[in-house]
Amino acid sequence: MARYPRVDKISNGKNTVKKGAWSADEDRKLVAYIMRFDIWNWTHMAEPAGLARTGKSCRLRWMNYLRPNIKHGNITKEEEEIIINLHRVLGKRWATIASRLPGRTDNEIKNYWNTHLKKRCAQEKLEMPIACDVKVNSNPNDNLTHQNPSIAILHPTEATNLGSPRDIPVPHASSLCPSHEVVRDDKILVNRWHSRGNMMGEDANLWEQLQSLKDFSAIEDLEGMCPNSGSLLPSSECMYSDGVYFRDSQDDFTIDLWGNWS
DNA sequence: AACGCAAACAACCGCACCAGG
DNA sequence: ACCTGGTGCGGTTGTTTGCGT
Numbered sequence: 001m002a003r004y005p006r007v008d009k010i011s012n013g014k015n016t017v018k019k020g021a022w023s024a025d026e027d028r029k030l031v032a033y034i035m036r037f038d039i040w041n042w043t044h045m046a047e048p049a050g051l052a053r054t055g056k057s058c059r060l061r062w063m064n065y066l067r068p069n070i071k072h073g074n075i076t077k078e079e080e081e082i083i084i085n086l087h088r089v090l091g092k093r094w095a096t097i098a099s100r101l102p103g104r105t106d107n108e109i110k111n112y113w114n115t116h117l118k119k120r121c122a123q124e125k126l127e128m129p130i131a132c133d134v135k136v137n138s139n140p141n142d143n144l145t146h147q148n149p150s151i152a153i154l155h156p157t158e159a160t161n162l163g164s165p166r167d168i169p170v171p172h173a174s175s176l177c178p179s180h181e182v183v184r185d186d187k188i189l190v191n192r193w194h195s196r197g198n199m200m201g202e203d204a205n206l207w208e209q210l211q212s213l214k215d216f217s218a219i220e221d222l223e224g225m226c227p228n229s230g231s232l233l234p235s236s237e238c239m240y241s242d243g244v245y246f247r248d249s250q251d252d253f254t255i256d257l258w259g260n261w262s
Numbered sequence: 263a264a265c266g267c268a269a270a271c272a273a274c275c276g277c278a279c280c281a282g283g
Numbered sequence: 284a285c286c287t288g289g290t291g292c293g294g295t296t297g298t299t300t301g302c303g304t
Binding site: 020022065111115116 | 273
Binding site for chain 1: 288291293297298
């Protein structure tokens, strides 16, 4: 869908900086410059490249549209599933999700999520019970940034609207998105994995998808999500080898893939 | 045919991180 | 330890397109 070539020009004090849609001529100039001189400094490249653009604008255009091997449109069913699965684990870390999908950009995945998947998952989520909560602790004393939240685990018995772990409803596995979602915003919700004994049919499908998450190296990403008081946990303490390991400021918790807490 | 609305998506903006001085 | 510039990321905006009325 072509964007109307709005041509806003603002002055940065010295030069006029163009904003809005990129023309084919500008694209050619940027590509030609990078092919010849490579990317050496986005801020200072624009002018010698003959572009009245900010470095950020040039970078964005290159990263999202001009660099080689970019795929546009036609997100496949497989890619869609990967996006949903990774979003469940990683939240809105679009760049990390994009890194698992060759040829796709963070911007494209973000747009696709917002226009196609968000509503669908929200709808499915409404239909599914949530088993337990895992919160991202925003303790100001932790000196954490939003990218390095500490993780506080609520034991199933403490989770909202829940009784004993035995009372936790086994989520229906027909849709993984709502029933096993991990949302990284202000809080993370992790549903209890199905017990191994129940793993049949759709549950088995769930298990396969969990395995696929492992295949996509969710391990490294989870490591990055599990700092403790500002410092990252050693990788061995935040692995995804046979479960999800978290630590909060008081205690360590493990949720293994069979749903056991320890 | 004209209009209004929602979807789609390219691009901008603000903020955080990081490295170097 | 602090400052500064460059870069990357996620949120948001603005415009076109498509569809229904």
